[in-house]
Amino acid sequence: MKLNQRILTSAILILLGLVIAMVPENTTRPYKLTPQQMVEEISIGTEMIQPDELADWLINNDPTLQLIDVRDPDAFDQFHLPGAVNIPLKDLLSDEWVDYLDQDVKMNVLYSNGTTKAHNCWMILDQLGYENNYVLQGGLNYWVETILNPQKPGAAVSDDELARYDFRKGASQALGGGIQTASPAVDKPKKAKPPVKRRKKKKAPEGGC
Amino acid sequence: MGPLFPQEIISGNWNLFLAFIMGILFGFILEQAGFSSSRKLVGVFYGYDTVVLKVFLTAAVTAMLGLLYFSLFGWIDLSLVYVNPTYLWPTIVGGIIMGVGFIMGGYCPGTSLCASAIGKIDAMFFFGGIFIGIFFFAEGYPLVKHFYMSGFMGAPKAYELLGISGGVFALLVIIAAALMFWGGEWAEKKFPREEY
Structure with missing residues (x-):
């Protein structure tokens, strides 16, 4: 009786081993989100x-x-x-x-x-x-459209937009874009002023919270 | 502990608390299984008692089958299970030192604590010896550092090195375990000891 139990246990374990040896490995990666x-x-x-x-x-x-x-x-x-x-x-x-x-x-x-x-x-x-x-x-x-070749905005745009254009123009130069080489030199002093002011004003309330 | 701590399901304090509870349970079960007797433990080397072999192989087979079936059912991601990195040469030398210490002292580190807890004086000496060993290793670390880090293999799995699938390797381990159980019981009959 005792021996039978051991043989039974061994047989079950070997059977489980046989099954796991024959099935392919589960290589699926489960998705985490519903x-x-x-x-x-x-x-x-x-x-x-x-x-x-x-x-x-x-x-x-x-x-x-x-x-x-x-x-x-x-x-x-x-x-x-x-x-x-x-x-x-x-x-x-x-x-x-x-x-x-x-x-x-x-x-x-x-x-x-x-x-x-x-x-x-x-x-x-x-x-x-x-x-x-x-x-x-x-x-x-x-x-390419916005950073490397920024389009100069028209006259009737907000200062924010001008500031963004100014930043993009600088970025374009720094990051090796830009086809307009002539205009930046002229535009620079004009555009450089407003963004500085705007940013200072804007930052105060932002920092408040 | 398990997936709970690394996945930030429980905090570090809970981790330590659960480790404490499980440590007590582990020690209690070790003691109940007779692992606080050095004669029983070293019996595996002399052949009159192979319960250590049976317990360790049963644990290995159970955990191995459990992990493989859980992975098969998609309950566990085996790629996330931590595997200790292998440093081949120091592992071999360390294994030999550990085995010699086991035969000479009659305990392994965990069971020496277990036996100390029920008041066995030889286990307390063994436990003290662990600290002497730790001291000399720590002080001598610069001397063995180079060897300690040699033979680094990453964290390979045996079946990957053999080029077979995990399942086939598991089957081989189970067959080997069954043969060793059979061999162990044969040894117990061959080299019996009345009292130990």
Whole structure:
């Protein structure tokens, strides 16, 4: 009787071992968010980074910034933002890049030409529970349009807008864009004054809370 | 502790409190299982009592099957389970030192505490010896530092090194365990001891 029990236990264990040896390993990575949570995240839209914010970080060499180019290697080789790493959409889940994408030290800003591809990547990463991933608003196209080649606003715009234009022009020079080389020199003194004033005024109430 | 502390489900204080409770339970069960007897413990080296072998292999097989089935059902992500990094050469030497100490002293570190708690004087000496060992290791660390860090292999898993799947490796371990149980019981009959 005693022996039978031992044989029975061994047989069960070996059977369990046989089953586990024959089934394929579960390599699926579970998604962490429910569809409802995902809808909420998207509707809040906190993953978006404005090009002006990004330009500011790039100029200041913010060490926590990590740019991630999700386009094809060919497109990456032609043009990419300074310091960006190329993680094409199809390589997104490879083990090679997991240290870049799943971390809590740096702030990843994903970009593609538009926003669709970057957003696709972001949604997958967000579902996997990876944090600190963001998307560049408007993608590279909007970046070129607003930061590298800013259009001078008309006369009837707010000072804020002028200030932004001024910043973008500076950023454009710093980040190697800009086709208009003649006009900045003329515009500079005009535009340089208002933003300084505006910013000072604006900052006081902001700091209040 | 477990996934609770690293995932910030419980605080550090709760972690210590749970560790305290589980430590008491662990010690109690060790004592109840007879692991506070040095003669029982070293019996595995002489063959008259192989309960240590059986307990450790049972624990390994249970945990291994549990983890593999949990992973299969998607209840646990094995890639998140911490695996101690391997330093090959110091591990081998450390294992030999540990084994020799085990035979000579009659205890391993945990069971020496357990036996001290029920008042065994040899266990208290053993426990004191641990601190002497710690002292000499700490003071002599610069001398052994190079060796201590040698043979680093990352955190590989045995089945990865062998190039087989985790499930097949598990089956092999189970078969090996069954054979060792059988061998252990055979040894107990072959080298019996009346009282120990």
